[in-house]
Amino acid sequence: MPRYRNTVVGKITDQTRLKRPGDPKRSADPAVMEGLSGLQERGLKATTSYDRFVAQQPQCGFGLTGVCCRICIQGPCRLSSRSDVHQKGICGATEYTVVARNLVRSIAGGSANHSDHGRHIAVTLLEIAEGKAPDYKITDPEKLRRVATRLGIETEGKSEQELAREVALAALEDYSRASDEPSRFLTTTITEGRFKKFKHCNVLPSNIYRSISELMSQTVMGMDADPVNIIFGGIKAALADFAGEHIATDLADIIFGTPRPTVTESNLGVIDPEYVNIATHGHNPTLSEMVVEAARELEGEAKKAGAKGVKVVGICCTGNELLMRKGVALAANQASQEVAIMTGALDAIVVDVQCIQPSLRTLSECFNTRVITTSQIAKIPGSYHFDFQESKALEQAKEMVRLAIGAYRERGSREVSVPQHKQKTTAGFSLEALMSLFGAINPEKPVKVLTDAIENGEIKGVALFAGCNNLKQPQDHAHLTIIRELAKNDVFLVATGCSAGACAKAGLMTPAAVDAFAGEGLKKFIKRLEEAAKPEAGLPLVFHMGSCVDNSRVADLWTAMAEEMGVDVPRVPFVASAPEAMHEKAVAIGTWAVAMGIPVHVGVMPPVEGSGLVYGILTQIAHDVYGGHFIFERDPEVAARMLLDALEYRAWKLGIHRHAAKKYQTSIMASSW
Ligand code: BF8
Ligand code: SF4
Helix, strand or coil, X not given: CCCCCCCXXXXXXXXXXXXXXXXXXXXXCHHHHHHHHHHHHCCCCCCCHHHHHHHCCCCCHHHHHCCEECCCCXXXXXXXXXXXXXXXXXXXXXXXXXXXXXXXXXHHHHHHHHHHXXXXXXXXXXXXXXXXXXXXXXXXXXXXXXXXXXXXXXXXXXXXXXXXXXXXXXXXXHHHCCCCCCCHHHHCCCCHHHHHHHHHCCCCCCCHHHHHHHHHHHCCXXXXXXXXXXXXXXXXXHHXXXXXXXXXXXXXXXXXXXXXXXXXXXXXXXXXXXXXXXXXXXXXXXXXXXXXXXXXXXXXXXXXXXXXXXXXXXXXXXXHHHHHHHCCCEEECHHHHHHHXXXXXXXXXXXXXXXXXXXXXXXXXXXXXXXXXXXXXXXXXXXXXXXXXXXXXXXXXXXXXXXXXXXXXXXXXXXXXXXXXXXXXXXXXXXXXXXXXXXXXXXXXXXXXXXXXXXXXXXXXXXXXXXXCCCCCCECHHHHHHHHHHHHCCEEEEEEHHHHHHHHHCCCCCHHHHHHHCCHHHHHHHHHHHHHHCCCCCCCCEEEEECCCCHHHHHHHHHHHHHHHCCCHHHCCEEEEECCCCCHHHHHHHHHHHHHCCXXXXXXXXXXXXXXXXXXXXXXXXXXXXXXXXXXXXCHHHHHHHHHHHHHHHXXXXXXXXXXXXXXXXXXCCCCC
């Protein structure tokens, strides 16, 4: 079998590396452009990330290519192949060691973030089971039973409380196991082929935290110098990240309910100046669900203060969690969080963890917004801080809402300026919701509806759009450009995280977008689903599958497809793209997706170009070993072509192999991609 070669992989187009300082095109989102120019018009001196990005130019070339090592304090050592004396760091570390170490340390960061989030939810479930978190309950007992069964826990004759306790303890065991037995949340959610592959490569994590700390240990000064071994350590921590994400998704569904299709609105226009407005921002739904409840209960107090009521809106992945489960409107994704405050109509912004810019606090000074932090490990100096405890969650959430009502009272006649842009959004497509949609056509084998559509050529495959905003690109532009191109070429589209936010704000999560952008095959497929399932609000062009931890839902989809097709994941026509990746969490997700066998496009160059060897491992060798690989391409149009090529290559091979298997009455080859 010839090795997979995309003719443009390994090279990148000549797009300018950095957005020109002063480039007026800062965002594809008209609400953001209006918000930014409004600031100047109002004569306010506040600066935003967009300004600070320009101020940071030119960024350091050593850092940009990953060859700056600061791991010990003899450094920083900046390596350069152009100078004899700078080819190695002081300790003798070469560029491939330094680049690999820097890369995997960001996987450790991302994995720590996601798995911490998962552990927090597992502890909440345990507290619910033990009666220590009276404001929470088990909303989806069926999912509780399904997850328990998947984990091999006996369900017969057990109460909800008993089962919740056992599931929570099984999740916590994935963080504390002393033996080398692999993580149960990983091994029970992947194909047998992937299990064998991970075992063979010695990358199966056992204890999530141990994988992260081992990786930190592996990469300190004077430890591992072998780039391949370092990257394998990174893959292990990335698979631990996957386990943590799966715990977060499964257990949040059990506590707060598994998302079902819901209709809401997105973009800054959802902020209504006549209400007390509270933005919930971050990632963990444990707090924000309580804020929604507290806002409902304190409606009367808000009215007494002269408002029409309390309006909760979402930002980033906390926004996605609330949007999926509660139909709460999404105000902003990552790069427009500051602009939400700049409307002047946000009375409070309640934050939990991750992707929260410290700049919010400074900006809030100009607009009298209460910034409320709630995590012991995510404080911003000068903010209101609550040490959030599940045992008194609702009581604390009410205090936060009262702070917002107080700020509303002080608003008086202060000028507010909300950009009037918002779009209808149909969201809430958990895997269960997607399967029930497909089940309207084939109740016995719902996923077959999707795989059949690929096999008969109606659609070309599935693409996941994930990841962040990154101000090296105009906000949302790359997401929207690639998505429209793939839609035109009949690719079924799912999205999570800030990519889902970009789609929602741009109106791509509406039935109208199907008519406007889908190619004939995709349109036919979606309309067929619509006719069978008759969803009240119709179906969107891009299916919102949730927050970033909910990429676990997407992995479950490709696993289900692989099982239905009788192949392993690397053969499924499925690709992923993070057009504006920014966070360490995105590096962790991209890495486990590649290890699962998915081609993953990244639209912003990560700091790996300093080592040809590491670059080659990520873009070529990864494919030989795992069947997935990274595609680094900054030009969204070229990237779209490359993603389509990867899908077509898989669909073509599947057809060829299926034909041969039928002819010779053998099973489909599984060993070579
Ligand atoms: O976890 S996509 S900017 S908000 S890291 Fe952050 Fe990136 Fe957004 Fe959600 Ni995910
Ligand atoms: Fe320099 Fe080696 Fe220390 Fe890195 S670990 S800073 S390369 S001496």
